Amino acid sequence: MKPKILIVEDEPAIADTIQYALETDGFATEILNSGGPALPLLKAEKIALIVLDIGLPDINGIELCKKIRTLSDVPIIFLTARSDEIDRVVGLEIGGDDYVTKPFSPRELAARVKAVLRRVKGDPSPAGKTVFSLDTEKCRIAYFGTRLDLSKYEYNLLTVFINRPGRVFSRDRLMELAWDEPDASMDRTVDAHIKNLRAKLKTIRPDIDPILTHRGMGYSLKEGL
Ligand code: CA
Numbered sequence: 001m002k003p004k005i006l007i008v009e010d011e012p013a014i015a016d017t018i019q020y021a022l023e024t025d026g027f028a029t030e031i032l033n034s035g036g037p038a039l040p041l042l043k044a045e046k047i048a049l050i051v052l053d054i055g056l057p058d059i060n061g062i063e064l065c066k067k068i069r070t071l072s073d074v075p076i077i078f079l080t081a082r083s084d085e086i087d088r089v090v091g092l093e094i095g096g097d098d099y100v101t102k103p104f105s106p107r108e109l110a111a112r113v114k115a116v117l118r119r120v121k122g123d124p125s126p127a128g129k130t131v132f133s134l135d136t137e138k139c140r141i142a143y144f145g146t147r148l149d150l151s152k153y154e155y156n157l158l159t160v161f162i163n164r165p166g167r168v169f170s171r172d173r174l175m176e177l178a179w180d181e182p183d184a185s186m187d188r189t190v191d192a193h194i195k196n197l198r199a200k201l202k203t204i205r206p207d208i209d210p211i212l213t214h215r216g217m218g219y220s221l222k223e224g225l
Pocket of ligand 1: 009010011053054055056
C-alpha cells in the first residue's frame with residue numbers, strides 16, 4: 001500500500017501542485033483546505049506524514065500542530081509564506097520535522113518528504129552510523145573510529161545531533177535537551193560548547209565540519225557525510 005500524505009493547505013493551486021508532485025513520486029494523498037477536519041481524519045486513517053500550511057482559514061498551523069502532537073507523532077512538514085526566522089524556529093520548536101518556505105519547488109518538497117520519512121523510519125543515516133559511533137552505556141562517542149574526549153555537555157549535545165541528523169535545533173532547544181537545569185540566559189554557553197566540540201572534531205578530521213550553523217536559528221548535524 002502506498003504511504004498516504006495529508007496535505008493541509010487552503011490555496012487550491014498550491015495543494016494541487018503538491019498533490020501532483022507527491023503522487024508522481026508514488027505517494028497517495030489527501031487534501032484538506034482547512035485545519036478542522038485534520039484531527040478526526042488522523043484518528044480514522046493511517047497517515048504517513050502531514051504537509052501543513054501555517055496560514056489556514058480556521059486555525060493557525062502551529063496551533064494545529066500542537067493539537068496533533070497530543071495524539072500523534074506523525075511527521076509534519078510546515079509550509080510558511082513568511083520567511084522571517086521566528087516562524088521557522090517556532091515551527092520546529094513545537095514538534096515540526098521540517099519546513100519549506102513559499103514559494104517552493106514541488107520537487108524540493110517531495111524530496112523533503114522522502115528525507116523526513118527516511119529519517120523517521122530510522123534508516124541508518126550515514127552521519128549517524130558510520131561517521132559517529134555512539135556507546136550510550138559508557139557515554140562515549142567515536143568519530144571516524146577515534147574516541148572523542150568529551151565533557152558531559154559536549155557529549156549530550158553531540159548525542160542530540162547524532163540522533164536527528166539534519167534537524168535544526170535552536171539554542172533554547174539544545175539547552176533543554178542537553179542541560180540538567182536549562183537556563184535561557186545562558187544562551188552563549190551553547191555556542192561555547194559547540195565551539196569546543198567543533199575543535200575536538202577538527203583534531204580528528206580537519207577537512208570536515210559536521211556541525212552546521214543556521215544563522216538566527218541554531219545548529220544541525222550535516223546529513224549524508
Ligand atoms: Ca494559506
